[in-house]
Amino acid sequence: MSYTALRDTLRIRLPGAVDGLINLELFNLLDEFCRTTNAYREVLSTQLEEGVQNYEITPEGKEILLVYQTAHYSLSVGGALFDDGVLKLPNPPTPEDLAYPLYTEVSLVPTDSQADPESWLPAPLYQRFHQALLDGTLSRMMSQVAKPYSSERMALFHGRRFRNHMALARARVVGDSEPGAGGNWRFPRHTR
């Protein structure tokens, strides 16, 4: 499954919808999905410069939501701070440290609605969250008023499915980031 498969399915399920609006609602959905689940994670590679402690690491067209960890082969980066797109290292790199890149694991959200929709998410994530993105976009589109594809009932149906997908994605991310944390486990409902 890819962005193309998602777009084509949405075109078929939403007769009369124009591509621009489908993409805009998909973008809005990705914003909600990524901010809620932190499911879009990447490891960024940064080339260090001698003596420089501050690095702009935010990829173009993205916003960093969380920094999980930083790692470097020789430089001690424990206690690095992240603020407003800038990673601040606790120690200045020496010439020996420049041989290796700095790795930073982050969660991201796309911010450029005008960019090619295929660039909003990496292809594997479009594949992994295909059903979630499909249900979420259908819900948003069908909840609009006075459109050929408006359907309050189906908007609720797909919205419910989307929230379930999102809960699973969130649990999976927690489970992935904290081994042994039991991301898929929940307290029984009556104890919450």
Add this chain to the structure above:
Amino acid sequence: MLDTAASYITEARRLLQDEVEPYRYPDADMLAALNQSAFEARRLRPELFLGRFDALPQVTAPEDPFLVDPMYRSAILYYVVGRMELRDSEDTKDGRASVLLNKFVAQLLTIQS
């Protein structure tokens, strides 16, 4: 193709049976109707003009482009023809104008039209 004002005018004249000069409906009136259709479509389906809300397609000459999503070009055409039919002259029928203008709205808002 229905992508320029001229193509809309040609098609509208065919439906209006106004293909022989001198025309009953001048080009200027057709262009005005086409421009008005953009405002009406903007009101009903703003996403047709996504990214150009402040610069809706407006034409001043037949060669000017008038671009909307291909799915909705026939709706625009029905609006132009319907608006021409609204004119108070002996060869127009109010019923036909009403049908065409309603068809424009129905095509924008519903599937079964």
